[in-house]
Amino acid sequence: MYFVLLFYFIFATPMKKKATIHDIARELNINASTVSRALADSPRVKEKTKKLIQEKAAEMGYSRNHLASNLRTQRTHTIGVIVPNISRHFFSTVIGGMEEIVSEQGYNLIICQSHDSAEREAQLVDTLLANQVDGIILSIATEQSDGSHIQRIEASGKPVVFFDRECKTIQGHNVLIDDFSRAYELTDSLIQNGCRHIVHLGGNSEASIYQDRLRGYKDALEKNNIEFQEDWVFKSRLKQLDGQEIAQQLLAKDKMPDAIFSANDVAAIAAMEVLQKAGIRIPEEIKVFGFSGEPISAYTSPALSTVNQNPNLMGQKTAELLLDQINGTQLPVHNTIIPSEIIIRQSSLKTD
Amino acid sequence: MYFVLLFYFIFATPMKKKATIHDIARELNINASTVSRALADSPRVKEKTKKLIQEKAAEMGYSRNHLASNLRTQRTHTIGVIVPNISRHFFSTVIGGMEEIVSEQGYNLIICQSHDSAEREAQLVDTLLANQVDGIILSIATEQSDGSHIQRIEASGKPVVFFDRECKTIQGHNVLIDDFSRAYELTDSLIQNGCRHIVHLGGNSEASIYQDRLRGYKDALEKNNIEFQEDWVFKSRLKQLDGQEIAQQLLAKDKMPDAIFSANDVAAIAAMEVLQKAGIRIPEEIKVFGFSGEPISAYTSPALSTVNQNPNLMGQKTAELLLDQINGTQLPVHNTIIPSEIIIRQSSLKTD
DNA sequence: ATTAAAAATACAATCGATTGTATTTTGTGT
DNA sequence: ACACAAAATACAATCGATTGTATTTTTAAT
Known part of the structure; x- marks a missing residue:
């Protein structure tokens, strides 16, 4: 012994x-x-x-020892954040914005990745709740789910704020951009530049952001008296591979479109590359418009038109909203719209 | 009542x-x-x-209630990660790799940003220790410090692994790439392509990575009988603004260099843009080589030569090493070298 | 039926800090 | 020097789960 x-x-x-x-x-x-x-x-x-x-x-x-202290005081000064993927520029920038705000008030972030899987998201929610976080920030996975884990958050009484992806399961605070208007504007811009046959690369139709972008696209077509065609819409996960495959499909068609509106930049760039390799000139023959403002978009050739979502600001506002709830400043539930703007670059410009 | x-x-x-x-x-x-x-x-x-x-x-x-459970069992299944900046592609990808590994064993990450400030880093270390994390992963801030917070980690007896930036304060596990060899190779490649007057944009000379990159540069010059000149080295924080300013300085000189080796991609791209705007053709007049493999580098025109650091793998290895320590598999302290390779693109190619 | 061994459960201390209440100490005025 | 209020400190319960030890219950063997 x-x-x-x-x-x-x-x-x-x-x-x-x-x-x-x-x-x-x-x-x-x-x-x-x-x-x-x-x-x-x-x-x-x-x-x-x-x-x-x-x-x-x-x-x-x-x-x-914060464990002991937290157990006694029932507060951890910790906020759980769940995003699909931390290495996407949009999300890492949003998180940066959140961190700026919460660290001022002595809070820490536990950051988790759902990889857009509803199952993993549910797991993460349970872990965060079990770890007694003071609140949860969530960008809902695009994968369809029954939303039971969202209800578990609600049942726990813990504050929660959703960002980027609107939550329809429960009434809660959402921090979003106006996807519909930006999609409308950019589609309209393509039309003003002479496009009549605009293909849309859309994402999972369960997710509000992709629904809204599609709606904006449809609405702009309608307002300009262009008939919406179901087979102009390609739904995918909008990864690089998806963009490439869809571009191949387009190349195989008799009649090529004169523009592509992709619901994110990754797919837009991938498609652009495939088309260019096939000898198609952009923007002369096909104009391309992305979405989400990836920094890369400024460096492609031609530079890609896209939508700036002000991710840093979005992170700040989201964090502020959550802290307000934690601190008991009970605000009425509502959606906060973060300013956003379309950025028109070479890839969607008229050429004479 | x-x-x-x-x-x-x-x-x-x-x-x-x-x-x-x-x-x-x-x-x-x-x-x-x-x-x-x-x-x-x-x-x-x-x-x-x-x-x-x-x-x-x-x-x-x-x-x-994990708080209660953790307090009793003295384990939190939580790992603290401190990086300079989460929104840099390299770091977010490293973190992604870590997450893949630790989540398999039921661990969570608390991710913090030091913004390369030693003071904030020290604060974060204390917070993480107070929160009883089971281990710490750290990419040391480039800013100089007395290293007292590193010693506090050591004193706590908590496992720690350093990555990307080598820790010289204490003997510990470091996960690194071979900065020296890659810097040597890329400088040599520039020389083989005919460059004799190569400017180096270096980072903070306290940080081992920047020291090693500079050494590789010097060594390659020496081996090729090119005299090293002190005023060919520009030290800065390697941000966008730094790259721009240094490019301006170069433009103001009588004799322009025929190549630039920047210790990161951000500064390289910024410099390249300024030079191009001033009418200088790349790579014809000046060749440029970056470092760190930012995704953007593939999209600049010309595409930027750089160094792939395999960040995802680096994250995985780092996490594995830490978990081994947590699980008591006591490994002898050592440095792990992650494979890396130079990527030669248009920006550094010979033109005839 | 008796009893020892084994199985199942109860008891109580513990992790480390916080906080309401009780007690002791200090200080003031007369 | 005495009473009394105020200040300072001590006591003890608590947060919720874990775990070594003690006790009770069950099982099996004679």
């Missing part, structure tokens, strides 16, 4: 026991509650003993 | 008290410890009562 202890101390020395308030209390012949109050700078402790305790704490390398 | 309670229940209804193991125990006239064991599927509980308990738990919507 002693042998084992010896063994333990020799080989596991890094495992130093951290000092607790009780250790400090013992050293000073004082009660732990006083130590706790002193370290919290409570007026209930005499200045002199406060100083004594704080010095001893520093000397012993004390650091408050 | 009752009135206050009434008020509370009417207006704060979302605040539902979650069921605890004690609640379940009370309902079943059983002891909480048995409930705890049943939910952990311990063999010490009869199958019949286990089922009873699990059903009741489900019925009451029970969910384990």
Whole structure:
């Protein structure tokens, strides 16, 4: 037995026991509650003993155990964030914006990726709730789901804010851009530049953003007296491969479109490359318009027209809204619209 | 008093008290410890009562409180990650790789940004330690520091792995690429393509990666009998603005260089744009080589030569190494080198 | 039926900090 | 010096789950 202890101390020395308030209390012949109050700078402790305790704490390398503190106070100062994919520029920028806001108030973010899987998203929600986060920020997976995990958040009473993808399962705060208007504007811009046969690369039709972009497209066609054609719409996950495949399909057709409106930049760029390799000139023969404002879009040749979604601002607003809820400033549930604008570049311009 | 309670229940209804193991125990006239064991599927509980308990738990919507559990077990299954900036493609991809690995073993990541400030980094380290993370992954800020916060990690006995930026403060695991060799190779490649006057845009000279890239550059010059000139090296933070300013400085000189080796892509692209706007043709008059493999580099015109750092793999290896340490598989401290390769594109090619 | 062994469950301490209440100490006025 | 209020500190319960030990119940063997 002693042998084992010896063994333990020799080989596991890094495992130093951290000092607790009780250790400090013992050293000073004082009660732990006083130590706790002193370290919290409570007026209930005499200045002199406060100083004594704080010095001893520093000397012993004390650091408050947040687990214990959080358990007692029922607050963790931690916010759970679930996004489809952290390495997409849009999302990492949104998160950057959130971080700016929450860190000012001493909050931390736990960031998780759903990879657009509803099942994983549900898992993550449960983990976050079990970890007692103070609130959840969620960009819902495009994959269809019964929304039961969303209801679990609601049942927990924890504040939640949705961004980018609107939540229809429960009444909650959504921070969005006006996908419909931007889609309308960009489609209209293509038409003004002479396009009459505009193909749309759309995303999962369960997701509100893709529904709205499609609606904007349809509406612009209608207003310009262009008949909407079902087979001009290609639905996919809008990954690089999807863009490439759809471009191939277009190349195989008798009649090529004179424009492509892709619901994201990744697919737009992929399609553009395939078309160009096949000898098609952009924007002369086909104009292309993307969506989501990836930084790459400025560097493609020709530069890709797209939509700036102000992701940093979106992150800030989302975080502010959540903190307001956490702090009890009960705001009426509503949707916040973040300003956005279409960016017209070479790829969609008229050429004479 | 009752009135206050009434008020509370009417207006704060979302605040539902979650069921605890004690609640379940009370309902079943059983002891909480048995409930705890049943939910952990311990063999010490009869199958019949286990089922009873699990059903009741489900019925009451029970969910384990990780705070309490973590406090007792002294493990949080949470890993703290500190990176300079989450929205840089390299880092978000590294994090993606980490997440793939740790989520398999039921771990979560707390992701923080240091913005390359040593002070903020130190703060974050303390917060993470106070939150009792099971380990820390760190890409050290380039800003100089006394390294005291690194020593605090060591003192805590918590496992730590460094990646991308080597830690010289303490002996620890580092996951790196061979910056020296890649810098050597790319400089040599420029020389083979006829360049004799190669300017280097370097980063903070405290950071090992920038030291090594500079060394590779110097070494390649020396091996090719080209005299190293101090004023060919421009040190900066390698942001967009830095690249632009340095390009302006170059334009103002009597004799322009015939190549630029930038220690990152952002500065390389910024410089390239300024030079091109001034009428200089790339790669005909000046060849440019970047570093870090930003996706944008493939889309600039001309496409930018760069170095692929395999960030996803780097994240995976880093996470594996940390988990090994957490799980007690004590590996000897060492540096892990992730394969990397130079990507030669249009911007650095010889033109005849 | 008796009893030892094995199985199942109950008890109680613990993790570390917080906080309402009780107690002791200090200070003031007379 | 005494009473009394105010200030400072101590006590003890609590947050919710875990776990070593003690106790009760069940099973099996004689």
